[in-house]
Amino acid sequence: MDDTRSRQVFIAGAGVAGLSVAIAFAEHGYVVNVFEQAQHLEAAGAGIQLSPNATRILRQLGVLDHLLPAAVRPDAVVLRDATTLRELARVPLGQAAEARWGAPYLVAHRADLQSALMARVTGMPDIRVNPGAQVSSVAPGSLVVTMRAGVGRKIVDTEGFLLVGADGVWSAVRRFGGTTAQSRFSGELAWRATIPADSVAGTAFAAIGATDCVTTFLHSGFHMVAYPVSNGAAFNLAAFTKGERIAEGWSGNADAKILASATHRTSPALMRLVELAGPWTAWPIHTVDPKQPWTVQDGIALIGDAAHAMTPFAAQGAAMAIEDAVTLAGFVAASPADRLGALASWEQSRRPRVAQAARRGAVNRLAWHAAGPLALARNLFLKMRPPEKLAADLDWLYGWRAPDTGEIG
Numbered sequence: 001m002d003d004t005r006s007r008q009v010f011i012a013g014a015g016v017a018g019l020s021v022a023i024a025f026a027e028h029g030y031v032v033n034v035f036e037q038a039q040h041l042e043a044a045g046a047g048i049q050l051s052p053n054a055t056r057i058l059r060q061l062g063v064l065d066h067l068l069p070a071a072v073r074p075d076a077v078v079l080r081d082a083t084t085l086r087e088l089a090r091v092p093l094g095q096a097a098e099a100r101w102g103a104p105y106l107v108a109h110r111a112d113l114q115s116a117l118m119a120r121v122t123g124m125p126d127i128r129v130n131p132g133a134q135v136s137s138v139a140p141g142s143l144v145v146t147m148r149a150g151v152g153r154k155i156v157d158t159e160g161f162l163l164v165g166a167d168g169v170w171s172a173v174r175r176f177g178g179t180t181a182q183s184r185f186s187g188e189l190a191w192r193a194t195i196p197a198d199s200v201a202g203t204a205f206a207a208i209g210a211t212d213c214v215t216t217f218l219h220s221g222f223h224m225v226a227y228p229v230s231n232g233a234a235f236n237l238a239a240f241t242k243g244e245r246i247a248e249g250w251s252g253n254a255d256a257k258i259l260a261s262a263t264h265r266t267s268p269a270l271m272r273l274v275e276l277a278g279p280w281t282a283w284p285i286h287t288v289d290p291k292q293p294w295t296v297q298d299g300i301a302l303i304g305d306a307a308h309a310m311t312p313f314a315a316q317g318a319a320m321a322i323e324d325a326v327t328l329a330g331f332v333a334a335s336p337a338d339r340l341g342a343l344a345s346w347e348q349s350r351r352p353r354v355a356q357a358a359r360r361g362a363v364n365r366l367a368w369h370a371a372g373p374l375a376l377a378r379n380l381f382l383k384m385r386p387p388e389k390l391a392a393d394l395d396w397l398y399g400w401r402a403p404d405t406g407e408i409g
Ligand SMILES: Cc1cc2nc3c(=O)[nH]c(=O)nc-3n(C[C@H](O)[C@H](O)[C@H](O)COP(=O)(O)OP(=O)(O)OC[C@H]3O[C@@H](n4cnc5c(N)ncnc54)[C@H](O)[C@@H]3O)c2cc1C
Pocket: 012, 013, 014, 015, 016, 017, 018, 035, 036, 037, 038, 044, 047, 048, 049, 050, 133, 134, 135, 136, 166, 167, 168, 169, 170, 171, 172, 173, 190, 238, 283, 285, 303, 304, 305, 306, 312, 315, 316, 317, 318, 319, 320, 321
């Protein structure tokens, strides 16, 4: 393999994972081609929480400065009982987060994150993003990319190059190694709505939740997270209920009665907010078994949701994708002569971390949807635990730093 070819990386997908890994590889001197099936790069969903483990890397990748003008630094994460609206717990963020974990905790509109990543990518001449290009199959030494807009198919010679599957929970690249691994519907639906701060719904939210915090309302079998986006001009609401499987994608239609009945017996003010905030769009939550291989064959690695989509209850899916991106590029750059070994070491280093983040999400879900005596025990535990201790419980997650591969700064 000549030197030029050994410095080329192909990426399927231009989501958070794909753009982050493109920047990370370009930072290490690689030439990167990103193929994105969508004709126009649009951020899926509405809001996103970016914890310090993610923003630290975004800063390292030169993305954070592009994001900060549109992002909000919430003052705290607040848990409230959805029936009484009583505050159950508070984890201080803002300056406290920055002092404790060395990077800010941010909330943002996903479109602003996507724009910040693209702004950085645009300034890097070694990255080329190809929209309307779906990676559809791989043959020995070559990649078949189906171009949209009637341009037909294009065979991209990939011999000796690295292909990164950053193509999300319904990944095509995951199947290239002949695995039959599928994503699995979790039985839960995520409902989302974005409401202008100065609308009737915005006022209804401001009456029951702090407009400068991430507020989570807890109820048996249901919870709703609300926080400001777009510099405080709007609020992102994300509610979670059980539900039947619906069409894949961010703009699904599910019966709004499911959401209405999940909020039954919550506070009238919360029920009114849910009514006013519609129309809601629903997203079926799918997960990918993280135990399946992330190196699907020599030279093809999976990252982000393609590798290990998790439930969103710890707000860590995108953060893990960003961590994957910078670590993958670091391991590969540190061992250019041993690509397979580098991929194996990368995978080995990431697995425990990703599994721990997924477990934290599962614990959150259990605690937040608890009913009866379990909910009482939860409330008591939260009451007894001072904010400082609740923050310390998250040190392993938010204080994480990339392992030293000899290449990562
Ligand atoms: C309701 C909800 C709330 C969440 N909140 C948070 C949060 O607050 N914080 C957090 O960190 N995470 C959160 N997550 C998780 C987070 O959204 C995902 O983990 C993250 O978006 C995954 O990014 P990705 O780039 O791996 O995949 P995606 O964002 O799905 O991107 C994949 C890209 O690949 C493209 N693509 C697919 N197939 C192909 C192909 N064959 N060829 C070319 N392109 C292709 C797609 O068009 C897409 O652009 C949440 C998830 C949900 C459902």
